[in-house]
């Protein structure tokens with residue numbers, strides 16, 4: 001019997017509900033600071049105000065590691081947080097801030113000497129094939145010039161290692177986006193509406209990650225007030241906001257948030273046990 005690293009453990013060596021989340025980026029599509037902006041947040045020296053494009057790494061207790069989205073900052077994120085291995089990549093949707101780092105996956109092919117499984121809904125896979133046509137055209141030289149990926153369409157719940165993954169469909173203005181639930185953690189980026197059928201998938205959460213863009217309303221993202229209201233509706237023990245624009249300074253905004261709600265920041269690690 002392996003000694004467990006968690007006090008008062010009821011599981012032993014394997015923890016079906018353990019999830020470690022590493023925030024690789026918590027910024028909106030422009031990142032913070034934005035190019036050519038002199039506002040107080042863009043010029044802030046607080047490291048929590050510097051936000052790369054939105055992405056997380058999820059570590060599961062059987063050692064499986066999942067990357068959610070490949071941002072334009074993926075190379076810098078992987079170097080900064082020393083992410084040397086990935087077992088799968090999930091995509092939430094095919095907007096530029098969530099997919100333009102796809103080519104960086106070549107390094108993980110080289111390091112693992114394996115193809116990387118990629119999971120997304122069918123429309124997102126179609127978008128990836130179109131945007132990165134050089135990767136998917138027949139005869140492309142796998143493993144050197146282009147990433148070696150195996151595409152898996154998501155059609156409902158599926159398993160990764162020992163973990164069941166629950167796709168959570170949300171609305172991002174007119175677009176359909178997938179959130180993902182792993183045990184008692186859920187990641188819902190890029191949304192401004194959560195259908196009733198998806199709310200039903202979000203009970204009993206310990207940790208919720210939710211889109212919260214800025215104070216002013218936006219046609220495709222929750223603003224801060226809407227995100228706080230949605231956090232209350234879902235009722236996770238702790239909610240972290242992501243996809244944050246330069247209007248929201250970390251320190252000043254954090255002081256206004258209700259208990260159990262916080263802004264995430266790049267580099268934040270959350271263990272859900």
Ligand SMILES: [Zn+2]
Nearest residue numbers: 029095097190
């Ligand atoms: Zn986005």
Ligand SMILES: [Zn+2]
Nearest residue numbers: 037039042246
């Ligand atoms: Zn700014």
Ligand SMILES: [Zn+2]
Nearest residue numbers: 093095172190
């Ligand atoms: Zn988007």
